[in-house]
Amino acid sequence: MADDIILEVDNITKMFGGLAALKDVEFSVPRGEIKAVIGPNGAGKTTLFDVLTGVQRSTSGRVFLKGIDITRTKPHRITELGMARTFQTVKLFESMTALENAMVGCHSWTKRGFISNGLLLWAFAEEHRIYQHAFEVLKDVGLGTRAAELGTNLPYGQMRMLEMARALASKPEILLLDEPAAGLNPYETGELSSLLLKVRESGVTILIVEHDMGLVMDISDEVVVLDYGEVIARGTPAEVQNDPRVIEAYLGIEA
Amino acid sequence: MKTSGSGNLPATANKREKEKSLKHMARDNSDYVILLVVALFLLTVPIWADYVSTFIMDAMIEAGIFAIVVIGLNVLFGYAGQISLGNAAFVGIGAYTTALLCTRITGFPTWFALILGGLLAGLIGLVIGIPVLRLKGHYLALATLAFGLIFTELLKTQNSVSNQSNGGIGGIPNFSVFGLTLKSKIMSSTGYYLLIWIIALLVVLFTINLIRSRVGRGLRALHSSEIAADTMGVNTKNYKVKVFVISAVLAGLCGGLWALSSGRIEASMFDLRYSILFVTMVVIGGMGNIWGGMMGAIALTFITKILELQIPQWIPTRPSWLADPGNIAVVLYGLLLILFMLFLPKGITFGLSRLGTISRRGGSRVKDRLRAIRYRGG
Numbered sequence: 001m002a003d004d005i006i007l008e009v010d011n012i013t014k015m016f017g018g019l020a021a022l023k024d025v026e027f028s029v030p031r032g033e034i035k036a037v038i039g040p041n042g043a044g045k046t047t048l049f050d051v052l053t054g055v056q057r058s059t060s061g062r063v064f065l066k067g068i069d070i071t072r073t074k075p076h077r078i079t080e081l082g083m084a085r086t087f088q089t090v091k092l093f094e095s096m097t098a099l100e101n102a103m104v105g106c107h108s109w110t111k112r113g114f115i116s117n118g119l120l121l122w123a124f125a126e127e128h129r130i131y132q133h134a135f136e137v138l139k140d141v142g143l144g145t146r147a148a149e150l151g152t153n154l155p156y157g158q159m160r161m162l163e164m165a166r167a168l169a170s171k172p173e174i175l176l177l178d179e180p181a182a183g184l185n186p187y188e189t190g191e192l193s194s195l196l197l198k199v200r201e202s203g204v205t206i207l208i209v210e211h212d213m214g215l216v217m218d219i220s221d222e223v224v225v226l227d228y229g230e231v232i233a234r235g236t237p238a239e240v241q242n243d244p245r246v247i248e249a250y251l252g253i254e255a
Numbered sequence: 256m257k258t259s260g261s262g263n264l265p266a267t268a269n270k271r272e273k274e275k276s277l278k279h280m281a282r283d284n285s286d287y288v289i290l291l292v293v294a295l296f297l298l299t300v301p302i303w304a305d306y307v308s309t310f311i312m313d314a315m316i317e318a319g320i321f322a323i324v325v326i327g328l329n330v331l332f333g334y335a336g337q338i339s340l341g342n343a344a345f346v347g348i349g350a351y352t353t354a355l356l357c358t359r360i361t362g363f364p365t366w367f368a369l370i371l372g373g374l375l376a377g378l379i380g381l382v383i384g385i386p387v388l389r390l391k392g393h394y395l396a397l398a399t400l401a402f403g404l405i406f407t408e409l410l411k412t413q414n415s416v417s418n419q420s421n422g423g424i425g426g427i428p429n430f431s432v433f434g435l436t437l438k439s440k441i442m443s444s445t446g447y448y449l450l451i452w453i454i455a456l457l458v459v460l461f462t463i464n465l466i467r468s469r470v471g472r473g474l475r476a477l478h479s480s481e482i483a484a485d486t487m488g489v490n491t492k493n494y495k496v497k498v499f500v501i502s503a504v505l506a507g508l509c510g511g512l513w514a515l516s517s518g519r520i521e522a523s524m525f526d527l528r529y530s531i532l533f534v535t536m537v538v539i540g541g542m543g544n545i546w547g548g549m550m551g552a553i554a555l556t557f558i559t560k561i562l563e564l565q566i567p568q569w570i571p572t573r574p575s576w577l578a579d580p581g582n583i584a585v586v587l588y589g590l591l592l593i594l595f596m597l598f599l600p601k602g603i604t605f606g607l608s609r610l611g612t613i614s615r616r617g618g619s620r621v622k623d624r625l626r627a628i629r630y631r632g633g
Contacts, residue, residue: 053486079488091483093476095543103469104476108488110469114497117468118461130469170488 005064006031006174006205007052007083012061014047014229021047022058022229029174034196034206036216036237039226040249045209046088048226049178052207053085054078066173079108082173086163086180088209092151098162099147102134105169134169141165141195157188164195174205181212193219217241225249310560312448318556319451320513325536326458326548327505332534333542334466335498336478337388338396340530341403342506347525348376348406349507350514351416354424357515366432369511376507377500384499388492403530410522422522430515447516454512455549458505463545474498475543528585532559535588538595541602550604555591559584 007029014022021044029035037045050056052063054075062071070078093101110126117123138144141161146154151162160180167175181189193215200206210216217237225233225240227249233240240246324346332338349372356368387398410422430450465471476484477491485491514520540551566583577583599606
């Protein structure tokens with residue numbers, strides 16, 4: 001059973017001064033599932049992602065990726081180990097085309113360095129593989145025709161898609177998506193959800209933070225609910241929806 | 256295209272396209288700046304025409320030497336976004352290493368001294384870079400600035416290096432390889448011109464290769480967002496140190512060539528003024544433009560040289576703070592930095608490339624297309 005767990009979050013606590021952004025958060029993500037983390041604004045969802053990907057260090061607790069302790073591992077190493085992410089506020093690389101953005105995503109599985117590339121020693125084949133893979137990924141998310149445009153010039157919805165393509169280009173085993181549907185119109189959200197199902201079918205596990213309840217309920221296998229940094233509920237989308245504590249967290253106490 | 260039913264739709268689309276490009280033209284002032292630069296160039300021809308040949312040769316040798324350090328700085332500053340105000344110190348390390356080896360040890364091969372100068376500068380760059388590159392922005396600028404100041408101060412006060420109060424070392428032999436010795440630059444020499452520009456162009460080639468590769472994309476990515484680059488698998492700390500070391504090696508190489516070609520060095524050739532000159536060259540040439548370093552070095556070397564020759568004739572009686580033509584140059588660098596930041600932040604190379612597409616506005620789009628498919632193997 002432990003073999004099927006790809007990501008394990010073990011009692012993570014993150015303190016900002018005296019404030020606990022995360023308190024003993026514990027859950028695991030089985031391989032091949034779509035797991036959602038929901039919760040009101042300020043519940044600690046983005047902090048959780050930052051801790052998981054090594055951008056911020058947890059105060060206590062551990063994170064295991066494929067059984068490897070990555071609690072103190074550097075972000076770029078974590079990506080090499082097979083976990084990629086997107087950001088809540090789109091962080092595309094400026095003055096780079098959509099294709100170049102996706103090509104940066106290929107960094108984790110390529111290795112030619114400064115000297116090799118500067119002197120053109122054994123660099124051609126790898127560069128060709130990067131180009132091919134990045135282009136494939138762009139086509140997969142429906143941006144094949146926009147490859148030559150500056151990433152930051154794309155419409156907002158496509159910028160989000162490009163960020164996802166960039167993460168997918170790293171050939172991840174688990175993909176962390178921070179509010180991928182934020183700012184998308186209903187049509188784009190629909191496209192996103194079918195894309196996410198397609199990604200899962202290709203064998204990539206997905207952990208998603210999302211406010212769009214429709215999307216979460218449609219695609220996720222399991223939901224974890226955070227409120228003030230604590231897990232207040234977990235279960236299938238239907239179970240969570242009817243949990244009184246979840247309703248309370250979102251709507252306040254019934255009069 | 257989707258609604259081909261109504262006949263006038265393409266026309267409106269065309270109109271909108273036109274309006275868009277008109278708006279673009281109205282906002283874009285860089286063309287005027289280009290005009291200004293070209294006009295300045297053409298109008299000053301009568302002034303410098305007298306010195307043609309020896310003057311141009313000398314200036315081009317100096318420009319080539321500077322180009323080597325400025326290209327390295329452009330990769331560090333223009334592409335990776337890490338500023339350094341201490342690169343003149345690395346030039347100094349290269350120059351002093353080469354000069355000391357060649358003057359203290361008789362018969363030491365000059366080409367080997369040149370390489371050792373570059374390597375030692377790189378090694379010191381590594382030692383300095385690892386702690387300093389944890390800093391960002393202004394803090395990084397200040398830390399590298401401090402390094403540069405300490406270096407020149409040490410040279411001036413530690414007389415054991417040179418036995419002279421200004422840190423001067425004279426009598427540096429000329430560059431020679433395979434028994435072929437180059438004539439000194441005192442009167443302009445084709446030999447040094449070729450040596451320096453061949454090295455400079457090889458450096459350009461190296462950077463073109465580097466920038467178009469995954470490493471170049473990694474550097475540009477960390478310039479834009481370090482966190483995003485890191486989570487995409489770019490080892491940003493490692494990349495920053497490596498690119499800093501490369502810029503230091505190139506600076507050291509530049510210093511060695513400077514020492515050999517001028518035959519004499521002193522501490523004031525590597526002070527803060529030169530660090531600022533190099534940054535100004537990067538900005539004027541074009542930050543993050545492959546040709547920017549070279550163009551900036553040529554342009555500013557010529558401007559400085561012309562001013563140094565002409566100012567005493569234009570303004571024979573000057574206030575004391577302008578007595579030294581070098582001071583005028585410093586004022587000029589500041590002025591140019593501000594003007595370029597305001598009106599042509601992408602530098603003259605970008606400005607010149609725009610001249611080519613001025614008449615056909617569609618050009619930039621086509622170029623964008625090409626940019627995406629020009630990758631090796633693509």
